[in-house]
Amino acid sequence: MFKRLFFLLRITIAWGLAVMLVVGLYSSLPLIGRLEFPAVLFTFFTMGLVIAGAFSHLHRVRLVAGRVDNETLDNRQKRIIEIPLEAGEAFDVVEAAVRELPGVGDVRAARDSLQVRAKIARPHLYGEPPLRRWNPLLWFAPDHNLLQATVTPAGDSGRVTLICEPESPAWSDWFLVDDGTNFENAEAIARAITRRIGDRRRREQASAAQTATEKELTEARLHLLHAQVEPHFLYNTLASAQLLTRSDPARAEAMLGHLIQYLRRSLPSAEDDMSTLGIELERALAYLEILKIRMGDRLAVQVDVPQALLATPLPAMMLQTLVENAIKHGLEPRTGGGTVWLRARRDDDGKVAVTVADDGEGFNTQTSGTGIGLKNVRERLRLRYAGEASLAVIANFPSGVAATITVPPQLPTRGDRHD
Known part of the structure; x- marks a missing residue:
């Protein structure tokens, strides 16, 4: 008032x-x-x-x-x-x-x-x-x-x-x-x-929620592909072992031994997305040994991985994906087969470069596949390392393809990653 x-x-x-x-x-x-x-x-x-x-x-x-x-x-x-x-x-x-x-x-x-x-x-x-x-x-x-x-x-x-x-x-x-x-x-x-x-x-929150959802969907899709690949390989291996038990029991026993080694390294990956180069190398070699029994002299394997790099953290099944690509799209289409090389080196920046190379068909449009496997590798590297890791795929000389994964020697902490 x-x-x-x-x-x-x-x-x-x-x-x-x-x-x-x-x-x-x-x-x-x-x-x-x-x-x-x-x-x-x-x-x-x-x-x-x-x-x-x-x-x-x-x-x-x-x-x-x-x-x-x-x-x-x-x-x-x-x-x-x-x-x-x-x-x-x-x-x-x-x-x-x-x-x-x-x-x-x-x-x-x-x-x-x-x-x-x-x-x-x-x-x-x-x-x-x-x-x-x-x-x-x-x-x-x-x-x-x-x-x-x-x-x-x-x-x-x-x-x-x-x-x-x-x-x-x-x-x-x-x-x-x-x-x-x-x-x-x-x-x-x-x-x-x-x-x-x-x-x-609200737009920022919606964008963050969408990003999180897309990440979850991507991881779920990767796990689904992983679950689809392993039973397919398991079925083929058991079918081959069944045939060998009649004609060559010793080779059948060797194949089952390599399969046991492969499964021993594969089963934990369902719970943990990260592994080490040493564990992934054992899994890949067990897989290649099984294929050597199936392919015979058509497949040769050379390994050059220093002992000091075996503890390098590496996403599970990633090395396996590159090896499977080399076999499926590089060597299996060739009548004479070929060689798969597994190599690891530390580059000038201190990162670890892991290479899977073959002398197969190379970038042949009839055998190059859909590219889903390599796309998933790149997506997993992006999600896990936030731009600190990469995948390079180039032509091998004189023939074939060389795929190289470059990762940090230590896994970034969760605070450094874009989860």
Whole structure:
């Protein structure tokens, strides 16, 4: 109540002094200055419109803001808004919010200085005022409100200073009211910024959830392929061992021994995605020994892996995939078979390069396959090493293909990976 009375008293005194000045000047005029009736009528009429307009302003401010205090009654509004974005991104959010305001025009944005200025048409809240020409509160009222937003960098965030005011000098506040329009503009900007930040956060969360889902689907697809490959190989091996038990029991026994070694190294991979180069090499050699029994002299194997590199972490079944590719697409299509080389070296950057090479058909379009196996290898390397590992597939000389996996000597910690 006190704030309302103070506001009414302030604007009444200001207009009262202005009216007294006008009446004093009128009274000093010769002849017509003696007529008191026009002066009295002017005084009552002007002061009545001023007080009525002041009450209208009070009621509209309460309607818009829900309260009446010095902040809501003021024609000039200031807001400090913290935006949890880098200053440039915060500026983009503020500029977009300003351009959304109804009646906005003449928007001037300076990205280098992080400032936005605009004019906003002052609305006719109750239609075109019927007494506009005679209403003293509208004599000097501007047609536009001004808006200025300045973004101040504050570390990883931006602080917005927002000023909404009439397009008139500050002294006019003693005689004019804005009917809460600048309070509405300031609140609208704050709401628009909050909404845009909320939309941005929801998009980021949705993107993160989609990435996590895609990662889970990729891993599930890899596990499914793994589960499909092993039974196929197991079936073929057991079928071959069954035939050999009749014609060559010794070779059948050797094949089953290699199969046991292969399964011993394969079964733990269902629970642990990571293995070591030594374990994967044992699995690959057991697989190749089984194939040597089936292919006979058509398959030769050469291994050159230093003992010091056997402890290198390596994703399970990855070396096996390259070996299977070399056999299926390189050597099996050739009548005379060929050789598979397994090599490992430490490069100049300290990483370990593991190569599976063959002297088979090479990049033959009829035997190159679909590329799903190599695609899965690359995807697993990306998920596991976050760009620190790679797969290179090149032509071998004089024939065949060489596939090289390059991995760090130690597995990155979970905090360093993009899980």
